[in-house]
Amino acid sequence: MTATSPQPGDAAPDDTPTDPDAPTRAEIRAVVRGLMIVLALGALDQSIVATALPRIVGDLGGVTHMSWIVSAYVLASTSVMPLYGKLADQYGRKPVLTGSVLAFLLGSVLCGAAHSLPQMILFRAIQGLGAGGLMPLTQIIIGDLVPVARRGRRQGMVASVFALCSILGPIAGGVVTDLLSWHWIFYLNLPIGTAALLVITRALRRFHHPVRARRIDYPGALLMSAATTAFLLVLTLGGVEWPWASLPTAGLAAAALLLLFLFVRHIRRVPEPVLPPGLFHDRLFVVASLVLALAFMGLMGAGLFFPLFFQRVMGVSPSHSGFLTGPLMIGVVVSSVINGRVLLRSGRYKPAQIGGLTLALAAFAILGWASATARGLGVIEPAMMALGLGLGLITPNMTIAVQNALPVAHRGVGTATLAFFRSLGGLAGVAGAGVILAWSVPPSVGSGQDPAAMIALYRHAIATTFLVGAAVIALSLVAILFLPERPLATGRTPPPDSGTDPQAPRTSRSA
Structure with missing residues (x-):
């Protein structure tokens, strides 16, 4: 059929x-x-x-x-x-x-x-x-x-x-x-x-099958892990343990770039690299990775400050601040459930992601305005739920888009690499948010500061973070416009360890 x-x-x-x-x-x-x-x-x-x-x-x-x-x-x-x-x-x-x-x-x-x-x-x-x-x-x-x-x-x-x-x-x-x-x-x-x-x-x-013996690219895996770790250490230590302009930070960044160069040269020369270069020849995969990295850079960076905003600016207790972040997660759950049914009926993944990023952009803009102008929970809580609703439409659809586009033999590494870029973007967002906070609320500000002045400093810092998050989400929204939309396959493709030809045509019976 x-x-x-x-x-x-x-x-x-x-x-x-x-x-x-x-x-x-x-x-x-x-x-x-x-x-x-x-x-x-x-x-x-x-x-x-x-x-x-x-x-x-x-x-x-x-x-x-x-x-x-x-x-x-x-x-x-x-x-x-x-x-x-x-x-x-x-x-x-x-x-x-x-x-x-x-x-x-x-x-x-x-x-x-x-x-x-x-x-x-x-x-x-x-x-x-x-x-x-x-x-x-x-x-x-x-x-x-x-x-x-x-x-x-x-x-x-x-x-x-x-x-x-x-x-x-x-x-x-x-x-x-x-x-x-x-x-x-x-x-x-x-x-x-x-x-x-x-x-x-x-x-x-029932789904485990014997596999053919294949070569593992251990040198490539080591180079990839070393380059990633060096880059993440720059994000983690820079501006915290070491100043951004310090020699240790610069040296670690140089080591990350050198390791990345060696890794790219290595995967181009070996027959079965740990990260196939062909992944980055697919425009959908490249755009998907960029969109998720930017989206989570904005979401994780700004989202980090919700508890700080509630406790330092609005004066609520830590336990109460945890309760106030609930609408964000409720929004994620609701949109994730609805998204599966909408995608099932429409067979399209791009419109939901554009809608999700647009909703997240509007939510961040409202949160930035609300924080800067001292608005109450009646504005902030609905905006947080809208942010969660937008977030729940992005990741599942992008994972489906990538899995649909890649050949079966690269589905595993493609899915994992997409998660890698998403996590990397989130870590970069957290590091950037820390820089904004350190710049807005310098360490010299002590306990002797006037409480109203301290609240004003934190309010400004958090509002800035929300607005920067909106700008990053806007970049993600522009990037997703270049995402190709390909018809979704209706049949199940066997995993590459099933003994079947990964390039065999996909077929299914009429549902």
């Missing part, structure tokens, strides 16, 4: 393709349940640890280096994302995901047993090496099992899980730390991770 494309107004089909080798609806649900547990494992850990940080450094000492407990995790997880995609393409999804979860659990056990701050930082890096594969591999496996045209609902669940965990994590972190100790926030990952492994092992059994 020939492939058919969904038409606007068609009834939304279920997730089960009709070719005989496709997974059933029950099998897809079983896999997705396991994948959502995997996602929750990483998402909950980040928010729980952030809540317990004061107690951790209180026991281990070294409060001046507290941020490295978070930075080590983020640096490690971001630097290995593309590598996980390549490994999944070469050795199959199931063993690589299993290895990722096991590495995360090993790091969790070590963190729970840490007796000093250097140990904690090192073990958090190990935990991050495992966490780097959780989200990309989840998206890759969903891409394997669900046809592109029917994938919006499943990919939207990814954003929903992260949004819900960002709400539940701080609550769980506070309860566990108070009732037990901070050690248990890491040990509790063990039963969750074990449950995820059991579900995934059973659910993915």
Whole structure:
């Protein structure tokens, strides 16, 4: 039978393709349940640890280096994302995901047993090496099992899980730390991770096939990780540990550029590079990476200051400020759910992303105005929800667009590299927001400052951050206009480890 494309107004089909080798609806649900547990494992850990940080450094000492407990995790997880995609393409999804979860659990056990701050930082890096594969591999496996045209609902669940965990994590972190100790926030990952492994092992059994032995580009992987880590260290240390114009910052930036040059030269010369250069010959992939990097640069940079705005400017308590950020996450969940159904019916991914970025741009502009002119929660809370609604329309659709465009043999590394650029943009946004805050509220401003003057300084800094975020989102909106829109495939394409020809034509029966 020939492939058919969904038409606007068609009834939304279920997730089960009709070719005989496709997974059933029950099998897809079983896999997705396991994948959502995997996602929750990483998402909950980040928010729980952030809540317990004061107690951790209180026991281990070294409060001046507290941020490295978070930075080590983020640096490690971001630097290995593309590598996980390549490994999944070469050795199959199931063993690589299993290895990722096991590495995360090993790091969790070590963190729970840490007796000093250097140990904690090192073990958090190990935990991050495992966490780097959780989200990309989840998206890759969903891409394997669900046809592109029917994938919006499943990919939207990814954003929903992260949004819900960002709400539940701080609550769980506070309860566990108070009732037990901070050690248990890491040990509790063990039963969750074990449950995820059991579900995934059973659910993915039918979809695991032997693979042909292939060469792994270990030198390329090392160069890529080293270049990424050096660049992220510039973002992390610049303006914090070292001045931006200092010799150490310049030296680290030069090392990052040199390593990047060596990496690009290397992948052009080897037959199976860890990051195929052909990815960047596809205009859709290049534009998609740029759009997501810019979008998350604005969103993460400005979003970082919501708690600071509520506490320092509006004078609410820390617990209350967490509650006030709820509309942002509610917006993400709502738009993720709606997006899957709209994409399912229309078969188009670009209009929703343009709408999402436009909504995010308007939300940031309103937040900047509201912050600068001392508007109340009646203006700020709806704008935050609008920002969440816009955010929930961007990432799932862009992941679907990239998976639809790339050949099957590069789907894994392409999906993981897209997540890498998104994370990189977010980190750059956080670093830029820190620069704006340091410039607007200099360290010389002390406790003796007039409270009204202090509020005015913070108000100006946060309003500036929101407006800069709006400018970055505007750049992302311009960039997405160059994104090609290609028809969504309606059939399921087997993963590259299934023994089928990756270039074989895609077919499906009429839904």
